[in-house]
Amino acid sequence: xxxxxxxxxxxxxxxxxxxxxxxxxxxxxxxxxxDEQTYDSSNLRRATPEEVEALVEAFILAEDxxxxxxxxxxxxxxxxxxxxxxxAVRIQGEGxxxxxxxxxxxxxxxxxxxxxxxxxxxEELSIExxxxxxxxxxxxxxxxxxxxNVTWTNGDKSKNGTYAIYPVQCKNVxxxxxxxxxxxxAGIYVGQSEDIVVKNSLAFxxxxxxxxxxxxxxxxxxxxxxxxxxxxLVFNLPGLPKGDGRQTRIYDNDIVDNNHENFATPLGDGxxxxxxxxxxxxxxxxxxxxxxxxxxxxxxxxxKTYGVAIASYQVTGFPAEAPNWSPYxxxxxxxDNSYDRGSFLSLPDLSRELGQxxxxxxxxxxxxxxxxxxxxxxxESVSASIESNPMRICIQEPNLExxxxxxxxxxxxxxxxxxxxxxxxxxxxxxxxxxxxxLNSPKRTx
Amino acid sequence: MNGSAKRIFTFFLLSxxxxxxxxxxxxxxxxxxxxxVLAPEEAxxxxxxxxxxTYGFFDGEMASLSPSAHILPYQPAxxxxxxxxxxxxxxxxxxxxxxxxxxxxxxxPQGTILIKNFYYPADFRKPEGERRIIETRLMxxxxxxxxxxxxxxxxxxTDAVLKVVGAExxxxxxxxxxxxxxxxxLVPNKNQCKxxxxxxxxxxxxxxxxxxxxxxxxxxxSTENQLAHWTKxxxxxxxxxxxxxxxxxxxxxxxQALNDRAMAYLDINCSHCHRAEGPASTxxxxxxYGQKDPLKLGVYKTPVAAGKGSGSHTYDIVPxxxxxxxxxxxxxxxxxxxxxxELGRTSIHxxxxxxxxxxxxxxxxx
Numbered sequence: 001x002x003x004x005x006x007x008x009x010x011x012x013x014x015x016x017x018x019x020x021x022x023x024x025x026x027x028x029x030x031x032x033x034x035d036e037q038t039y040d041s042s043n044l045r046r047a048t049p050e051e052v053e054a055l056v057e058a059f060i061l062a063e064d065x066x067x068x069x070x071x072x073x074x075x076x077x078x079x080x081x082x083x084x085x086x087x088a089v090r091i092q093g094e095g096x097x098x099x100x101x102x103x104x105x106x107x108x109x110x111x112x113x114x115x116x117x118x119x120x121x122x123e124e125l126s127i128e129x130x131x132x133x134x135x136x137x138x139x140x141x142x143x144x145x146x147x148x149n150v151t152w153t154n155g156d157k158s159k160n161g162t163y164a165i166y167p168v169q170c171k172n173v174x175x176x177x178x179x180x181x182x183x184x185x186a187g188i189y190v191g192q193s194e195d196i197v198v199k200n201s202l203a204f205x206x207x208x209x210x211x212x213x214x215x216x217x218x219x220x221x222x223x224x225x226x227x228x229x230x231x232x233l234v235f236n237l238p239g240l241p242k243g244d245g246r247q248t249r250i251y252d253n254d255i256v257d258n259n260h261e262n263f264a265t266p267l268g269d270g271x272x273x274x275x276x277x278x279x280x281x282x283x284x285x286x287x288x289x290x291x292x293x294x295x296x297x298x299x300x301x302x303x304k305t306y307g308v309a310i311a312s313y314q315v316t317g318f319p320a321e322a323p324n325w326s327p328y329x330x331x332x333x334x335x336d337n338s339y340d341r342g343s344f345l346s347l348p349d350l351s352r353e354l355g356q357x358x359x360x361x362x363x364x365x366x367x368x369x370x371x372x373x374x375x376x377x378x379x380e381s382v383s384a385s386i387e388s389n390p391m392r393i394c395i396q397e398p399n400l401e402x403x404x405x406x407x408x409x410x411x412x413x414x415x416x417x418x419x420x421x422x423x424x425x426x427x428x429x430x431x432x433x434x435x436x437x438x439l440n441s442p443k444r445t446x
Numbered sequence: 447m448n449g450s451a452k453r454i455f456t457f458f459l460l461s462x463x464x465x466x467x468x469x470x471x472x473x474x475x476x477x478x479x480x481x482x483v484l485a486p487e488e489a490x491x492x493x494x495x496x497x498x499x500t501y502g503f504f505d506g507e508m509a510s511l512s513p514s515a516h517i518l519p520y521q522p523a524x525x526x527x528x529x530x531x532x533x534x535x536x537x538x539x540x541x542x543x544x545x546x547x548x549x550x551x552x553x554x555p556q557g558t559i560l561i562k563n564f565y566y567p568a569d570f571r572k573p574e575g576e577r578r579i580i581e582t583r584l585m586x587x588x589x590x591x592x593x594x595x596x597x598x599x600x601x602x603x604t605d606a607v608l609k610v611v612g613a614e615x616x617x618x619x620x621x622x623x624x625x626x627x628x629x630x631x632l633v634p635n636k637n638q639c640k641x642x643x644x645x646x647x648x649x650x651x652x653x654x655x656x657x658x659x660x661x662x663x664x665x666x667x668s669t670e671n672q673l674a675h676w677t678k679x680x681x682x683x684x685x686x687x688x689x690x691x692x693x694x695x696x697x698x699x700x701x702q703a704l705n706d707r708a709m710a711y712l713d714i715n716c717s718h719c720h721r722a723e724g725p726a727s728t729x730x731x732x733x734x735y736g737q738k739d740p741l742k743l744g745v746y747k748t749p750v751a752a753g754k755g756s757g758s759h760t761y762d763i764v765p766x767x768x769x770x771x772x773x774x775x776x777x778x779x780x781x782x783x784x785x786x787x788e789l790g791r792t793s794i795h796x797x798x799x800x801x802x803x804x805x806x807x808x809x810x811x812x
Contacts, residue, residue: 053611056612056635057610057611059637060610060611060635060636060637061610078614079611079612079634079635079638080635080637080638082635082637082638082640082641084637084640085647085648106782107614107630107632107782107792108632108634108782108788108789108790108791108792109638109641109788109789110641110783114637114641116647131782131783132782132783132788133751133753138725138728161783162751162752162753162754162783163751163753166751168728168751169728184753184754185751185753189751191728191750191751192728237748237750239730239742239747239748240728240729240730240750241722241727241728241730264753265758269758272749272756272757272758272759272760273748273752273756273759273760273761273762274748274749274750274752274753274756275748316748318748318760319746319748322741
């Protein structure tokens with residue numbers, strides 16, 4: 001017969017593949033969605049229109065070194081709260097569960113609360129349902145967010161805002177004991193800033209839990225990032241006034257169960273130009289064009305696609321040239337973390353390209369969750385071969401042999417993708433073990 | 447709780463709220479009728495006044511907006527779209543002072559007041575006919591720099607009062623096409639003014655800049671370059687003729703080159719934020735008139751913090767394809783969180799969208 005079928009063995013392979021694929025797709029369509037709320041603001045006393053107006057006015061008329069106290073109550077705001085160019089002002093609620101600022105009725109403005117100034121503290125309050133960002137601080141040297149909760153309470157998360165807690169172009173940023181949930185981009189997003197501490201905070205139900213973008217010297221520790229699509233992200237994006245950021249340390253965090261669907265674009269829509277839309281559900285930590293990052297003593301558990309991804313900007317497919325910026329991720333030190341790939345039923349993501357890459361091309365077989373992946377894209381002007389570890393990626397996990405590590409080879413396009421489980425080129429690095437390490441430690445070669 | 451207990455409780459809450467802010471009590475207002483609340487006010491030179499009338503800008507009936515002898519009308523070459531509101535603008539330079547000009551840098555003396563009135567004609571086909579003035583924004587050049595003060599007009603159009611917390615007004619009018627249009631006009635709160643009027647986190651004028659004023663204006667008696675006119679009146683030094691200073695076109699003037707019109711539109715509508723000195727510098731998208739770097743203009747540039755503002759699109763500008771460009775998508779939306787500019791626009795500027803679409807569509811594809 002002319003029309004001969006494929007070889008029986010092949011056909012068996014194909015059926016198994018299809019079964020696996022459809023099983024994977026089935027699981028994907030059951031991808032997690034969370035609408036968990038930490039507090040219930042519905043029973044709070046409703047502030048009167050006069051109180052709301054007095055609050056707006058208090059922000060406008062605030063003087064240096066003053067405190068704006070916001071009594072217990074639910075404040076329905078129709079205009080932004082803006083603190084402009086003030087020094088040493090404290091904005092103080094009576095607790096995340098007691099003082100709630102709702103921006104559901106906001107008609108214009110990019111964020112609910114906006115802060116510009118010096119040495120500003122915002123504490124003990126909640127911010128709900130801002131159409132854009134929850135609270136934004138810009139051009140502020142000394143900004144502390146302490147025990148604030150920023151969230152969206154819509155059942156349908158497609159209408160949620162972009163960032164919950166959003167310091168940008170700031171210096172000396174402290175985010176301590178905060179909760180950020182259900183944002184369509186990052187819950188805690190620190191952008192183009194310097195000298196940052198994010199600690200003891202909780203990020204859940206967001207697309208990205210905590211994101212450090214184009215920042216210098218960020219310490220991220222003691223946090224829990226759970227039930228996001230991606231737990232903790234360190235990115236450098238091109239074309240921004242602040243170019244490459246460097247020196248981020250991520251330690252003593254719980255980065256668990258980050259298997260939430262990526263709702264940054266409507267379900268069924270692919271990614272758009274926002275990089276976060278490409279993050280596959282099931283991402284623990286993602287480094288993208290990151291420089292000098294140390295990751296240690298974290299518990300990276302049950303993230304269905306991978307625990308840690310080390311990636312260059314080229315994986316996005318976007319133009320990768322810009323001044324004061326390099327697309328490569330370099331000088332990375334990953335050590336002494338604990339990993340758990342979770343149940344055999346939690347298969348890696350298939351909805352995003354990076355998820356598909358892991359699912360189909362990892363070095364251990366189809367649909368195997370990975371602990372650490374490295375895209376293996378390197379700067380060929382540094383070395384002709386990746387075996388010399390030109391991007392200075394240092395991985396020193398105590399029981400690496402029991403972990404799944406995949407290095408991909410992507411530099412010849414989609415038709416020639418390859419993968420390797422051998423981590424040895426990335427282990428020949430010296431780093432003092434254990435405790436708080438100097439950031440210089442991973443830079444062995446230069 | 448009985449009535450007086452409730453009042454005491456409310457008072458207690460309010461005093462807690464503003465406990466250490468030392469508020470200027472003269473600016474406190476209630477939501478009662480403004481006429482009833484406001485006592486007469488003396489023009490004592492201590493700005494801001496509670497009432498617009500106290501400044502004495504206008505002769506005769508306030509609503510006529512007919513300038514008294516000491517204020518000068520002006521009009522920027524291209525104007526910011528504010529929900530189709532028409533604007534009448536004046537500048538008050540203190541007696542015996544002069545503005546000075548060096549290249550692009552226009553310096554206005556301390557005490558200068560910029561007066562911008564926002565109004566809607568009942569019928570846009572008869573702009574000189576019946577109209578409703580919504581608000582007047584003052585920018586006063588005080589000792590410590592510029593300050594902005596929004597004044598909200600009363601229903602009877604006899605006066606306007608300072609309203610730092612902003613307001614919302616429904617406006618109905620017949621548009622150019624003869625159709626009734628309803629706009630939910632938003633008066634910004636005082637601190638929102640700086641969302642646009644922001645240069646390196648200091649408040650700064652937008653329209654009163656050299657490149658906008660270096661343009662002809664119809665002074666009724668004659669049409670003259672505004673900077674030349676100010677010079678003739680002894681109100682400006684340093685003007686060396688139109689060509690010695692920057693200028694830009696009126697984007698509404700279809701006789702001008704498309705690229706110049708589009709760049710003028712982006713400059714006046716976007717660049718107050720989208721420039722290195724503006725609050726949207728975070729985005730790396732810079733839309734000033736002279737911008738030549740394609741990446742900074744948004745050509746094949748991915749968004750940064752745009753969130754849902756990106757829609758399903760990848761780049762700010764896709765040459766040759768306006769409708770696939772985030773820039774146009776955000777101009778063409780009224781959804782908060784998507785719509786740009788973030789303030790001052792609750793309706794779509796159809797003519798502006800058409801202009802920018804045409805400009806992007808004729809860009810050469812890569």
